[in-house]
Amino acid sequence: MQNDESGHDHDQGLQHDLAIMEKRADRRQLLKWMAGASLVPLVGCGPEGSDGLLTQATEDELLACTRIPEEMAGPYPGDGSNGANALLLAGINRSDIRTSIGGATGVARGIPLTLTLTLVNRAACAPLAGYAIYVWQCERAGLYSMYSPGVQYENFLRGVQVTNAQGKVTFTSIFPGCYPGRWPHIHFEVYPSLASISNFRNKIATSQLAFARAPCQQAYTAVGYQQSAANLRPLSIERDLVFADGYANQLAVTTGNNTTGYTSTLQFAL
Known part of the structure; x- marks a missing residue:
């Protein structure tokens, strides 16, 4: 069976895919259950009139300190696991990933996107400094550098940053297609x-962040994103190959507009 990032198990069909998705547990519901079981002393200790349930702020904090789900790297990682290795390029340690490096000029x-990731540990939700985070994404037409026809000789939208004392890395990119x-x-x-980073076997986590529908719909009204707008319409994050479970x-917190650009932030734990 061939399984690719388009979300189709080609040999077994849609019904097979749906059956798999229906069996997956919802992580948010599981987290709520676990939090309720482990935070029993907090019940009844909330503000006056509280029903004893987790507040949204408490739930968000728990989510931000929960280990990030391990996900597929997909067919375009550029980490040496399937041939191409951007992590060997001089200059890959950079914050602005919009241009190619190493002799490529693309x-x-x-639309500009400022992406900030914050890495913490699960035990105390404390920042983790000195870790290298490699990000990669498609461009506005949905193409991946180093792989997709037309940009296979480019390496833009790939870069590494090292977490600072606050566990943060920041990348200047574009809103993905x-x-x-x-x-x-x-x-x-x-x-x-x-x-x-030179050997993909050294990685300790692989995951993906998602965008809410509203900022995507807004961003995709910009010039160059027309095909992305068409591709988004029939999709649902709840039925995505990666995010369905x-x-x-x-889910990144995203603000901004097509004129000034967007800012996305995500805190996650190891």
Whole structure:
């Protein structure tokens, strides 16, 4: 059976896919149950009039300190696991990932996006400093550098940053496009240090972050995103190949507009 990032198990058909999705537990509901079981002393200790349930702020905090789900790297990682390795390029340790490096000269066009990831530990939700985070994404037409026809000799929209004392890394990118069968997303891998990124076997986590529908719909009204707008219309994040089993702690908080650009933030734990 061939399973690719378009979300189709080609040999077994749609009914097979749906059966698998129906069996997956919703992570947010599971988290609520676990929180209710483990935070029994908090019941009845909330503000006057509280019904004893988790507040939204408490739930969001728990989600942000829950281990990020392990996800597929997909067919376009560029980490050396399937040939191409952007992590060996001089200059890959960078915050602005819109241009190609290493002799390539391409530039990814699109609405500016500032992406900030915050890495914490699960035990105390404390920042983790000194970890290398590699991100990669498609451009506004849904193409991946190093792989897709037309941009296979480029390496833009790929880069590494090392978490600071607050556990943060920030990338300057573009709002990603949407290609058939996949909800808009950005991939990332976590490595224990910058020195370890040359070998994909050193990674300690692989995941993806998702965008809410509203900012995607707004961004895709911009020039160059027409195909992404068409690709998004029939999709649902709840039925996405990756996010169907829950996406609560993978959903980036996104603000902004097409004129000034967008800002997306996500905190996640290891």
